[in-house]
Amino acid sequence: MASAPARSSHISAGAIAPRPRPPEPGRLAAALSRLFAGPLNTALTLASAMVLAALIWPTLRFLVLDAVWDGASRVDCLEETVGRPVGACWPFIAARFDQFMYGFYPELQRWRVNAVYGLGLLLLAPLLIPAVPFKRLNALAFFVAFPAFAYVMLVGGRLGLPYVETRVWGGMLITLVITYVGIVASLPLAVLLALGRRSDLPIISAMAIAFIEFWRGVPLVTVLFFATYMLPFFLPADWSIDALARVLIGVTLFSAAYLAEVIRGGLQAIPRGQLEGAAALGLGYWKTMGLVVLPQALKHVIPGLVNSFIALFKDTTLVLIVSMFDLLGQIRSAFADPNWATPVTVLTGFAFAGAIYFAVSFAMSRYALFMERRLNTDIRL
């Protein structure tokens, strides 16, 4: 074709001025035209709509329309009393709410828990908002100072605060304590394990592999059971570790093994050139990892990390098998209360638990998505 003369019809005579993009159909119009494009799509759309309606309507009726909002005992939530089908029995939740939040933490001391929650929120909120300055100080406060404060406040026994043994802690308090400690303590450990597993030093990598494979190979239930009932047999008789502390250690090590593998995936995604670029500048191992490799690797694995955090948050319910009552455990134990025994009590309790677990998990997930987008420096042209 090289010898053929260029066809003039393919060549524009002059410079082409930019023209505005032609208008596109609105989102609703676009959606409708796709949802009802042809008989198959129409049928699928209608079928999906029916399934949704079949799910949403009864849920709405149970949670809101047929629900009982006021009452003092089981009688108020019975069909005979109300005179119609009864949905959720919300007075049950209201009556037991404090217990769901604090367990059997002494009522007069619950302000201490609230203070911890308050300070936690006060420190966490600005940490999560990128525009707020003093991130380093804030992080230090949240990850180092706050745990110390929370420990003194919650356990007490000093500064004039009465001692509250962890045996009476329960509900949301236990759930949040295990989740916070599980995440905050296991993440740094997981980073070290992931780096260790990829180490050139055979002893270090063998130790990291052994640790990770051991903790990953054991079910969390076993870990908790062992930590609670078996560990005391292996320790000297005069050695006693608090039951909650044992659970926290178990959860942390277990979670660290999983997180380590997630992080290792991120480390593997970093091209060799990054290491060489850092090495050529004279950065040593720790600086290369801390300043160049980990910031990129952790960014890659945010979805996996959050996945593990959410799993950990929900796995806290397993402490029930070592006779600790987290949020779900506390709710379930309230089912036995004859004062509130109605046909809808169990459903109401689970609906409440489900709503709380969902709200927290969904919040984590959305925040992670926000951070992922924010940290994406790849395509900004």
Added chain:
Amino acid sequence: MTQGNGGQDRDGAAGREIAVEMIGVNKWYGQFHVLRDINLTIRRGERIVICGPSGGGKSTLIRCINRLEEWQQGRVIVGGVELTADLRRIDEVRRDTGMVFQHFNLFPHLTVMQNCTLAPIWVRKMPKREAEEIARHYLARVQIPEQADKYPNQLSGGQQQRVAIARALCMSPRIMLFDEPTSALDPEMVKEVLDTMIGLAEDGMTMVVVSHEMGFARQVADRMILMDAGQIVEASPPADFFERPQHERTKQFLAQILR
């Protein structure tokens, strides 16, 4: 002519301080003998361009100078410091040895400015303000002062490579290594990078460049080196190298590349 050190340089660097000395360096990848009896002395202010067919060991050689590659036999002495397995010595040499890679190896999570100040701040312990001042100076010098707050992936290949050069210069290196700095670039961006390198050469920087840009080599090199099959086959000033190549391999290579 002795292998490796042959060739007179243009402005009589012969008497100057030795920047890099490689003595009897041999390296194997598995059983494959990549570097064979490499003897090379580079003096301060010298500009060396290494060329040769791919797989000849050019990149491996230049990467030995800051010990991105280990070798099994021989010695490499950079700025009077012998490179051994001692990590402190390696970092000491790397601090003073800038390197520019084929694929830039900029840090994508950091802005251009942060790329330039990272090592001065963390390795040289320079105050941030001072490091930024120096970075701005070198970014201006490589003609991209206005890109300081962008991320590397927002820049063109040529701009990224110039950032990489600025990043290396911010450590005030005593020698600059360039490992095929223009081979990954679109043709229209090669010149801007080469111009930057020519500017550096004119300022007297000691440079070792692996490159096939023969125009550039003619213009700045004090000595040309041809590597083939892991050996230094020919080493001579560009005038001799291009007009009167001694070795058959050099003639072949030049015939191919200068078609």
